[in-house]
Amino acid sequence: MRAFLESGQSGLAAAQRWVPLIPAGITLTTARSGPSAETRRPHRALESSQHRLPRERVRLLAPVGDPEKVICVGLNYRDHCLEQNVKIPKEPIIFNKFPSTIIGPFDDIVHPEESSEVDWEVELAAVIGKKGRHIEESSALDHVVGFTVANDVSARDWQMRNGRQWLLGKTFDTFCPLGPALVTKEAVADVHNLRIRCSVNGQLMQDSSTSQLIFRLPKLIAWVSRFVTLVPGDILLTGTPPGVGAFQKPPVFLKRGDEVQCEIEELGTICNKVV
Secondary structure, eight states, X not given: OHHHHHTHHHHHHHHHHHSOOOOTTOOHHHHHTSSOHHHHHHHHHHHHTTTOOOGGGOOOOOSSSSOSOEEEEESOBHHHHHHHTOOOOSSOEXXXXXXXGEEOTTXXXXXXXXXXXXXXOEEEEEEEOSOBSSOOGGGGGGGEEEEEEEEOOEEHHHHTXXXXXXHHHHOSTTOEEEEEEEEEGXXXXXXXSOEEEEEETXXXXXXXXXXXXXXXXXXXXXHHTTTXXXXXXXXXXXXXXXXXXXXXXXXXXXXXXXXXXXEETTTEEEEEEBO
């Protein structure tokens, strides 16, 4: 996927030629009258029903499984700060996860033996599609190719240890489910006004909106690019809303056998079992 993203607009254009998007209300029959024979091939494949597989026979991988960087933002929802009774940050709080945390949208989260406080965090993830350093806020979204759903799984006991550096608590293997797809930015009406939710075993735990973001994507991209060069495939997790297990009364943490479902309006749903 990184190589595809590095191809830029030419790669996206090629993908769109082979998998054209059909507007609502236009049938395959009417759509066929316009495109060339080459671009009609996907339509014929769909109509044949010979290229469809049952969901249980397919394993969806993460939309980007090999990023150079996974960059994360802490305390970036107003309602999440209120939940903790902490001050609104004056500048973005940045940390990271290692790429080895990434798993697919329906893969299992492995509960580490080393932790007894594994928690959930539904997050909007932006995927970088254009290289940049010292990016201006006004052009920041030009560097984003699209969005996906993430779960910033966190071991709270380790997050608060090790000198309160968050890395160890955030970067156990399988601690970053991503998916179910990379939705291009053009397909999203307003990324800063999407409902964002997380349920555990069917019980709704987080329910907010990306309108609650303290630092929006242009600000985050401009801020991070002051320190590092952003390259195609880099993933930026933008923070989580209220309702995480650590701030339930009493606290609630994930255990083996639990099922965590994260959903963002227009982007889709991921669902991962804890094993």
